[in-house]
Amino acid sequence: MQLGRVIGDVVATRKDPGLEGITLLLVQPLTAAGAAAGRPLVAVDSVGAGVGEHVFFVRGKEASFPFHPTEVPADAGIVGIVDHWNAVGSDGASVTTASTDARSDGTSVPPTPA
Amino acid sequence: MQLGRVIGDVVATRKDPGLEGITLLLVQPLTAAGAAAGRPLVAVDSVGAGVGEHVFFVRGKEASFPFHPTEVPADAGIVGIVDHWNAVGSDGASVTTASTDARSDGTSVPPTPA
Amino acid sequence: MQLGRVIGDVVATRKDPGLEGITLLLVQPLTAAGAAAGRPLVAVDSVGAGVGEHVFFVRGKEASFPFHPTEVPADAGIVGIVDHWNAVGSDGASVTTASTDARSDGTSVPPTPA
Amino acid sequence: MQLGRVIGDVVATRKDPGLEGITLLLVQPLTAAGAAAGRPLVAVDSVGAGVGEHVFFVRGKEASFPFHPTEVPADAGIVGIVDHWNAVGSDGASVTTASTDARSDGTSVPPTPA
Amino acid sequence: MQLGRVIGDVVATRKDPGLEGITLLLVQPLTAAGAAAGRPLVAVDSVGAGVGEHVFFVRGKEASFPFHPTEVPADAGIVGIVDHWNAVGSDGASVTTASTDARSDGTSVPPTPA
Numbered sequence: 001m002q003l004g005r006v007i008g009d010v011v012a013t014r015k016d017p018g019l020e021g022i023t024l025l026l027v028q029p030l031t032a033a034g035a036a037a038g039r040p041l042v043a044v045d046s047v048g049a050g051v052g053e054h055v056f057f058v059r060g061k062e063a064s065f066p067f068h069p070t071e072v073p074a075d076a077g078i079v080g081i082v083d084h085w086n087a088v089g090s091d092g093a094s095v096t097t098a099s100t101d102a103r104s105d106g107t108s109v110p111p112t113p114a
Numbered sequence: 115m116q117l118g119r120v121i122g123d124v125v126a127t128r129k130d131p132g133l134e135g136i137t138l139l140l141v142q143p144l145t146a147a148g149a150a151a152g153r154p155l156v157a158v159d160s161v162g163a164g165v166g167e168h169v170f171f172v173r174g175k176e177a178s179f180p181f182h183p184t185e186v187p188a189d190a191g192i193v194g195i196v197d198h199w200n201a202v203g204s205d206g207a208s209v210t211t212a213s214t215d216a217r218s219d220g221t222s223v224p225p226t227p228a
Numbered sequence: 229m230q231l232g233r234v235i236g237d238v239v240a241t242r243k244d245p246g247l248e249g250i251t252l253l254l255v256q257p258l259t260a261a262g263a264a265a266g267r268p269l270v271a272v273d274s275v276g277a278g279v280g281e282h283v284f285f286v287r288g289k290e291a292s293f294p295f296h297p298t299e300v301p302a303d304a305g306i307v308g309i310v311d312h313w314n315a316v317g318s319d320g321a322s323v324t325t326a327s328t329d330a331r332s333d334g335t336s337v338p339p340t341p342a
Numbered sequence: 343m344q345l346g347r348v349i350g351d352v353v354a355t356r357k358d359p360g361l362e363g364i365t366l367l368l369v370q371p372l373t374a375a376g377a378a379a380g381r382p383l384v385a386v387d388s389v390g391a392g393v394g395e396h397v398f399f400v401r402g403k404e405a406s407f408p409f410h411p412t413e414v415p416a417d418a419g420i421v422g423i424v425d426h427w428n429a430v431g432s433d434g435a436s437v438t439t440a441s442t443d444a445r446s447d448g449t450s451v452p453p454t455p456a
Numbered sequence: 457m458q459l460g461r462v463i464g465d466v467v468a469t470r471k472d473p474g475l476e477g478i479t480l481l482l483v484q485p486l487t488a489a490g491a492a493a494g495r496p497l498v499a500v501d502s503v504g505a506g507v508g509e510h511v512f513f514v515r516g517k518e519a520s521f522p523f524h525p526t527e528v529p530a531d532a533g534i535v536g537i538v539d540h541w542n543a544v545g546s547d548g549a550s551v552t553t554a555s556t557d558a559r560s561d562g563t564s565v566p567p568t569p570a
Contacts, residue, residue: 011198302514
């Protein structure tokens with residue numbers, strides 16, 4: 001799975017019937033330091049994530065598992081909302097990044113050493 | 115899934131029988147800001163997308179779900195036509211990009227702040 | 229799927245029994261403008277493609293679909309030979325690229341505006 | 343599979359029920375020379391790996407195999423803890439990298455020629 | 457599939473039971489010209505490949521096919537040892553690269569025009 005932050009949503013009237021009633025969120029992948037990395041993707045959400053929250057998402061067919069037995073044509077799905085994560089940096093220092101560091105304007109607070 | 119814009123189509127007389135009668139569209143992946151990013155791919159279409167429209171597409175075996183029970187050898191499929199999407203930028207501002215921003219010449223209009 | 233051009237083949241005496249009698253071709257992925265992009269890969273072929281031809285190929289388990297019920301351990305397979313493709317460029321102009329533009333020496337002719 | 347080093351963990355209260363009780367570790371992918379390469383990812387762990395240890399992990403649906411028959415929505419899983427690996431470098435010299443080369447501060451010791 | 461060269465192996469005492477008794481090799485992906493490209497990966501081997509040999513490997517669940525019905529949690533597997541491959545270069549010249557071009561020190565010989 002990858003760390004990400006919900007940065008928006010997608011509205012689509014015409015879509016595959018398997019996606020009816022399913023929330024489509026825009027997710028920005030993040031590095032372990034909380035920085036944006038790579039292209040945002042569209043993920044289905046089964047855990048009630050909101051814009052600005054840190055999440056982790058799964059790619060591939062596994063994204064549709066939470067909707068079983070409905071066959072959802074999805075390849076990315078949010079499967080958890082992050083409380084915080086701990087990462088040892090290249091300098092050996094441990095850093096804790098909390099989801100509540102996300103500001104109301106959607107930008108993230110730089111992580112501080114634990 | 116990823117955001118994209120339909121930029122063309124592919125014509126193939128000799129192909130796998132599982133692809134007979136299925137529309138093959140060229141899709142340019144997009145960033146959340148609507149800019150082209152990465153290599154265009156060939157996707158099967160089950161929602162009636164046309165050139166110039168914004169869509170989102172799924173990768174992997176899930177691309178063949180809409181054609182079930184036909185076994186379509188496809189790894190990319192358009193599963194929705196985007197009305198619009200909302201994205202919080204790195205500056206915290208929310209931007210809405212509408213599919214109707216696509217001009218008739220196939221280029222996209224730069225998104226404007228909501 | 230992705231656009232590509234067949235640039236060669238691979239000969240392997242010792243291989244998985246599931247690959248016996250199956251043609252292994254080297255395929256160079258292409259951009260929508262017909263330029264080489266990324267690393268060539270080894271694909272199984274079920275449509276009779278030859279060196280110099282433009283094709284589109286599928287990645288993942290779907291590559292083995294045409295050989296069903298044989299379990300072929302392949303993750304890339306040519307599923308169609310391209311007659312031509314149409315693509316709207318960033319300048320809004322539509323360009324058609326024909327497979328017959330491939331020269332006998334295996335290089336491609338630059339596409340011309342339609 | 344890919345080589346990696348465990349650099350931290352992820353704490354999530356709200357998550358897919360299939361992930362309850364499963365350890366989520368942050369893994370930094372490594373080159374054959376033991377250098378960090380690419381973005382850290384979140385992996386499920388079934389072999390008891392700890393922070394600082396060298397591991398190899400699997401991507402895709404296979405990540406959930408060790409938890410069978412539970413349907414775990416995961417796309418990355420640690421499936422082995424590395425004792426050491428041997429790699430022939432571009433200069434033809436063989437280098438052995440041992441997991442115990444990992445220092446207590448989480449950084450790795452540069453490999454030495456065997 | 458991708459072309460690669462076996463550059464080493466991985467020793468792991470603690471690992472998923474599905475990997476017991478299975479050889480884990482380090483494989484360096486190669487371009488069609490035989491040059492190293494991208495990060496080495498850990499692949500299971502069912503064809504008896506050795507260090508220095510050119511191989512082609514499959515990614516994804518297909519990597520575990522040769523071990524069926526054992527459920528091997530692997531996403532990369534060597535499925536063939538290359539005798540030689542032929543590739544048309546960007547200059548139109550055909551080049552043959554033989555596995556025996558691999559020197560005893562593990563480096564490859566630059567391919568020569570056929």
